[in-house]
Amino acid sequence: MKGSVRGWIMDIEGFVRRNMDSMDEESLRNALADLILEFKDTDRETSIRMADAVIYEVKNTLKTGGLDDGLRTIISYPPAGVGMGEMGVGSRGEGDFFVHRKIADIVSSTGTRSFINPEAQDDGGVVRTETGSGDVYITTAVDGIHSRLSEYPFLGGFHVTRAALRDVCVMGSRPVALISDLHLADDGDVGKLFDFTAGVAAVSELVGVPVVAGSTLRVGGDMVLGDRLVSAVGAIGFSETPPTARKRAEPGDVILLTEGSGGGTITTTAIYHGLFDVVWETLDVNFIRASEAIMDSGLLGDVHAMTDVTNGGLRGDAHEISSTAGVGLEFDADAVMSMINPSVLRMLQDLEIDPLGVSIDSLMIIAPEDVAPDVMDTIRGAGVDVAEIGRVTDSGVPVLLRDGSEEELRPLFREAAYTQIKKMVGDKTPQDFEEMKRKVEDAARRAIEKKDMVVRMISRED
Known part of the structure; x- marks a missing residue:
């Protein structure tokens, strides 16, 4: 058996x-x-x-009958009565974004401060520290392996490492270290550990960023049977200039996009539709090369914002940038499609998957009009294709211009369904979504209250 x-x-x-x-x-x-x-x-x-x-x-x-109320509270959790799948957590859509904002609320309730914290819903977090020669900005980011790549550890490791590095690069930081957290269920073959690590190491070698630490454990210890792999990779970077955060986007800026071939999501789409040749298209480090070229050119200080087109595709990222910076974004549909790898775009179109609703792993740059041409020349000089795809406006709404018409770019409840099982689950907003949000918000509030109680108790002991 x-x-x-x-x-x-x-x-x-x-x-x-x-x-x-x-x-x-x-x-x-x-x-x-x-x-x-x-x-x-x-x-x-x-x-x-x-x-x-x-x-x-x-x-x-x-x-637990004889426990005092405080200890009983500590060893229990505040149930929301809403499941991860119901809420669309991890599916890069409206429900996922809402839960992440509640997580940010818990983090912000600590009163600790960082230069960019989870409230910004940005790609990475940033702390500023003073040195003898001036301020240094340290960026950290962590990404989890795509859940459907458990049986393909090398690809999982490769793409999650790229994702963590991307999140550091788009903040204007130069990556200096990688960390890996690897969990394999009790019956998993140890070879999966090595294959995953080889995927991480391949990216590490290609971009010259060392893996410096990690952890390897079993999923659930003795209580979880099977061979499922779950893991994460973190990246650390630094910069001597302020980060290129989304909130710096300004009306009149030009929006640029590099060619995207996808990462974990596109790889999963290809494998689970039997289109294995498309996997080859995803194996590159162009994003990181383009980011580093901008840093090396001295143009970084003139760039207002950078992000990777990942969270729910362009729909999700456009919504987040617009909400964070309070600006509008205007995209040309044909220009956007021209920056999706032809093989990847053909696969998405053949499978009737919205290219604007999935992660294509492009680098999106927002820069002043007079700076944009130099940025494009720099990126092309690194061997990466790039094009102007739109403008920042003062409308406060992200829109797509297509065939002479204008449509608002709104994130779906979940990212575009790119596997058969996702098509069955669907991307429609549940009718009771507002009630679900209320329950989730209440659970987050109770989590903050629990944290506050424990902090007060330990502080009194000190």
């Missing part, structure tokens, strides 16, 4: 917690033992003993 299914995962602790109230203990014990036998190459007696151990541990966690 073991190893007959790839990419599977089973949370046996979660199974017990979900079924403890609805099943008697003997039935639960046998059902869990059956599940363990599906995943583990073991005998019935061992699976029963494992089931008993899990049930014993979970039962002990529920003995």
Whole structure:
């Protein structure tokens, strides 16, 4: 049985917690033992003993009757009553953006300050520190592996490393270090660790940025069976000039876009539609070369903003920039399409996937009109194609000009559906979305209250 299914995962602790109230203990014990036998190459007696151990541990966690209110609060979490999938978290759309704003609220409630914090919803966070020769801006960013690339660790590692580096580069920082956090479920082949790390190392070698630290653990320890891989890569960079944050975009600026071939999302689209040749198109480091060319040219201080077209595609990024900077953005549809790799664009069109609603991994630059030509020359000099695709306006709304008409660029509830299962889930906003937001907001508020309680308690002890 073991190893007959790839990419599977089973949370046996979660199974017990979900079924403890609805099943008697003997039935639960046998059902869990059956599940363990599906995943583990073991005998019935061992699976029963494992089931008993899990049930014993979970039962002990529920003995909270004698606890004081404070400790009971600490070991529980504030339920929102809304699932990740329901809310579209991780799907780079309206629901995902809302949850990220609530996470930013929790971070901001600490009273600690950074030069650019999560409230800005920018690509990376920035802290400013003083040195003997002046201010230095340190940028950090972290990205998680695309969830559908667990069975393709090298590609997962390659693309998540590019993503973290991109997030540092677009803040105007020069990357100096990479860190890796790798989690593989209990039955995963150790070779996945090495393949993922090789993907990370390939990008590291191509751009000359070292991997300096990392962590390798199991997903859920002994309580999660299967071979699912989840991981993240972080990047650290520095700059002696203020970051090119989105909020610096101004009316009259020109919008430039480099050619994008996609990353994890496009790779996933290609693999799960059997269009494997398109994967080759995604294997480059052009984004980083273009960013570094701008830094090396001395033009960075004249650029107002840079971002990568990732979060929900151009629809999502345009919405975030417009909201953050309080400006309008006007895009020419034909110019935008010309900057999507032809093979990638053809695949998206053939599969009826909105190219404006998925991550194409282009570098988008917002610069004054008199600076834009020099920026384009610099990028082309690095061997990367680039074009002018639009302008910044004072309308406060991002719009797309296509076939003589104008349409507002709005993020969908989820990014454009690029796999069959995503097409089934859909991208329509749920009818009870406002109620879902209220519940999520309430859970975030209670999380802040819990944090405040613990901080007060520890501060009194000190």
